[in-house]
Amino acid sequence: xxxxxxxxxxxxxxxxxxxxxxxxxxxxxxxxxxxxxxxxxxxxxxxxxxxxxxxxxxxxxxxxxxxxxxxxxxxxxxxxxxxxxxxxxxxxxxxxxxxxxxxxxxxxxxxxxxxxxxxxxxxxxxxxxxxxxxxxxxxxxxxxxxxxxxxxxxxxxxxxxxxxxxxxxxxxxxxxxxxxxxxxxxxxxxxxxxxxxxxxx
Numbered sequence: 186x187x188x189x190x191x192x193x194x195x196x197x198x199x200x201x202x203x204x205x206x207x208x209x210x211x212x213x214x215x216x217x218x219x220x221x222x223x224x225x226x227x228x229x230x231x232x233x234x235x236x237x238x239x240x241x242x243x244x245x246x247x248x249x250x251x252x253x254x255x256x257x258x259x260x261x262x263x264x265x266x267x268x269x270x271x272x273x274x275x276x277x278x279x280x281x282x283x284x285x286x287x288x289x290x291x292x293x294x295x296x297x298x299x300x301x302x303x304x305x306x307x308x309x310x311x312x313x314x315x316x317x318x319x320x321x322x323x324x325x326x327x328x329x330x331x332x333x334x335x336x337x338x339x340x341x342x343x344x345x346x347x348x349x350x351x352x353x354x355x356x357x358x359x360x361x362x363x364x365x366x367x368x369x370x371x372x373x374x375x376x377x378x379x380x381x382x383x384x385x386x
Contacts, residue, residue, distance in 0.1 A: 192336035
């Protein structure tokens, strides 16, 4: 039987050895923005675990996925996602990372190879020294992402289909990879679909 330190989706390792990189702000994970800071303060709870759960559930349930809403904002900068309250998975993962980092909780970006590149998050828990995946895509159309604090309990939006060469990448990125960022910048507001996304990293 697998231990609590074993993820059903494979191991994770940070791309950067500097923990500060997973608390940093940049042009996409812009957690210095006043709206991000204000919402982070509203979501703060008594413990880091309770805060992370409330933040994850807020992004999962209160920020619409563009496909579900039938409204394609093309927002991917965290503060823009919050303003539009609508984004694809990558925008939602940027917002979750920004809100967690604003709380002092180390958070990074993870990816899953589906038909196109799917974006999710990982949170670092200092008490155990483990990264744990979270997928705030939104639980519609069969998706079923849940909160977890140990790798063995990771429950993500979509299961891999090995027959379609689907898998999880093992890296936790502190910032959006350039190939993905270039694709996100090509999206057109109001245009359905994911044709601008890379199929893999």
